[in-house]
Amino acid sequence: MKHHIDEKEVNLLLNDVAGKYGYDFTEYAPASISRRVNHLFQADRFPSFAEFRYRIVSDPEYAMRFVEEITVNVTEMFRDPHFYSALRQEVLPVLATYPHIRIWHAGCSTGEEVYSFAILLKEANLLHKSVIYATDINTSVLEKGRKGIFPISQMQQYSRNYMEAGGLQDFSSYYTANYDYVKFREELAEKIVFSPHNLVTDGSFNEFQLIICRNVLIYFNRSLQDKVLHLFYDSLEPLGFLALGSKESLNFTSVAQKFRQLGNREKIWRKNHL
Amino acid sequence: MTASRLIVIGGSAGGLQTILTMLPALDPQLRAAIIIVLHRYNQPQSMLEDVLAAKTNLSVKEAEEKEPLMPGVIYVAPADYHLLIERDHTLSLDYSEKVHFCRPSIDVTFSSAAAAYGPDLTALLLSGANDDGVEGLVDVHDAGGITIVQTPDTALVDFMPRQAIGSAPVDHILDAREMAVFVNTFSNGPGI
Numbered sequence: 001m002k003h004h005i006d007e008k009e010v011n012l013l014l015n016d017v018a019g020k021y022g023y024d025f026t027e028y029a030p031a032s033i034s035r036r037v038n039h040l041f042q043a044d045r046f047p048s049f050a051e052f053r054y055r056i057v058s059d060p061e062y063a064m065r066f067v068e069e070i071t072v073n074v075t076e077m078f079r080d081p082h083f084y085s086a087l088r089q090e091v092l093p094v095l096a097t098y099p100h101i102r103i104w105h106a107g108c109s110t111g112e113e114v115y116s117f118a119i120l121l122k123e124a125n126l127l128h129k130s131v132i133y134a135t136d137i138n139t140s141v142l143e144k145g146r147k148g149i150f151p152i153s154q155m156q157q158y159s160r161n162y163m164e165a166g167g168l169q170d171f172s173s174y175y176t177a178n179y180d181y182v183k184f185r186e187e188l189a190e191k192i193v194f195s196p197h198n199l200v201t202d203g204s205f206n207e208f209q210l211i212i213c214r215n216v217l218i219y220f221n222r223s224l225q226d227k228v229l230h231l232f233y234d235s236l237e238p239l240g241f242l243a244l245g246s247k248e249s250l251n252f253t254s255v256a257q258k259f260r261q262l263g264n265r266e267k268i269w270r271k272n273h274l
Numbered sequence: 275m276t277a278s279r280l281i282v283i284g285g286s287a288g289g290l291q292t293i294l295t296m297l298p299a300l301d302p303q304l305r306a307a308i309i310i311v312l313h314r315y316n317q318p319q320s321m322l323e324d325v326l327a328a329k330t331n332l333s334v335k336e337a338e339e340k341e342p343l344m345p346g347v348i349y350v351a352p353a354d355y356h357l358l359i360e361r362d363h364t365l366s367l368d369y370s371e372k373v374h375f376c377r378p379s380i381d382v383t384f385s386s387a388a389a390a391y392g393p394d395l396t397a398l399l400l401s402g403a404n405d406d407g408v409e410g411l412v413d414v415h416d417a418g419g420i421t422i423v424q425t426p427d428t429a430l431v432d433f434m435p436r437q438a439i440g441s442a443p444v445d446h447i448l449d450a451r452e453m454a455v456f457v458n459t460f461s462n463g464p465g466i
């Protein structure tokens with residue numbers, strides 16, 4: 001017989017975790033989070049909901065596993081190559097006019113997209129005057145990002161994405177291969193600050209010219225989406241850029257009037273001047 | 275008002291052909307919503323919605339996150355995202371791990387539709403070469419929904435329907451035209 005945790009029970013767990021550990025998932029879209037909680041419940045073979053709940057409440061280490069497993073950490077380099085060519089063509093020339101460039105990559109997971117953007121900056125000769133703040137709720141993925149070590153098995157796909165995004169170098173010149181893994185060049189990581197940040201509970205920490213947050217908002221409910229979009233608005237300089245995932249949009253949100261979408265099909269918006 | 279009944283259709287290799295046969299036979303006044311999950315390549319500008327729209331008077335659109343499921347509308351799962359249904363009858367997208375090497379996964383959509391719609395759901399599993407969707411049919415059945423599998427002899431690739439018939443509780447085994455008739459009856463039948 002297959003055990004299943006229903007949405008009410010999932011809410012109990014999320015309230016426990018929010019109250020006891022400060023990680024608040026109660027405003028996440030329910031269907032996806034229920035699926036992930038059930039997945040963990042079955043993978044770790046708990047005989048009952050009560051024992052699962054007890055373990056989460058009483059074992060902080062296991063609670064961290066819970067937090068890490070129910071958040072999605074799937075990512076890839078140069079995901080949606082056309083998005084990166086749009087950044088290259090329409091956003092980088094504007095960023096180039098600033099003496100110092102500050103970028104916030106929110107919900108960066110293991111950092112593949114952060115390194116992708118660092119490569120764009122490098123090729124536009126802007127990396128030396130840029131800092132990318134790469135944040136995620138999950139500290140263990142940040143550790144991976146900091147190391148810049150990724151499986152070599154992915155490189156063929158990433159190299160293809162890179163070329164489709166308009167890359168002109170030999171992609172393999174950006175990393176050193178070592179058995180099953182590659183390590184990306186230190187000069188890229190030097191300009192990236194990996195740091196924990198919880199979009200639900202933490203506030204603004206700087207003003208940026210570009211905020212990238214892709215495939216994070218889809219996991220939030222409408223009110224949390226609005227709250228986070230206001231955080232982004234407050235964290236952008238006038239005329240700063242906000243880049244979202246390919247199925248995310250500012251349409252029908254409460255900040256829609258405060259931004260203008262760039263005149264292409266990509267999900268890039270620019271904050272109004274006033 | 276969101277649609278009070280839902281039909282979810284899952285297919286892989288050969289599934290599109292079945293859907294193209296079904297669509298012209300659907301009632302243009304359909305009162306249920308339809309969701310189609312097809313395994314497809316990730317291309318930024320897909321023609322799939324256009325191909326489907328040419329075969330029906332019902333409106334066809336790519337599913338968007340937070341969108342409410344409306345009666346008489348056909349929603350197509352976007353490439354490279356899982357599509358889930360919330361209890362308030364809105365849609366969610368999810369970019370988590372592939373399931374059975376697939377994203378969108380038919381299992382993911384079937385299972386979440388089962389939780390959201392219970393007995394007001396019919397799931398149709400069509401032609402295909404893998405077994406994505408089979409577990410989802412079990413969840414649909416357990417939640418009181420109706421499970422239908424394409425007659426294997428009429429499927430371009432019969433592996434998926436045969437897997438389903440072999441290991442899931444299947445209420446009906448139908449060909450494309452019979453499925454269209456069933457969908458019309460289920461959508462506009464009593465109790466709505």
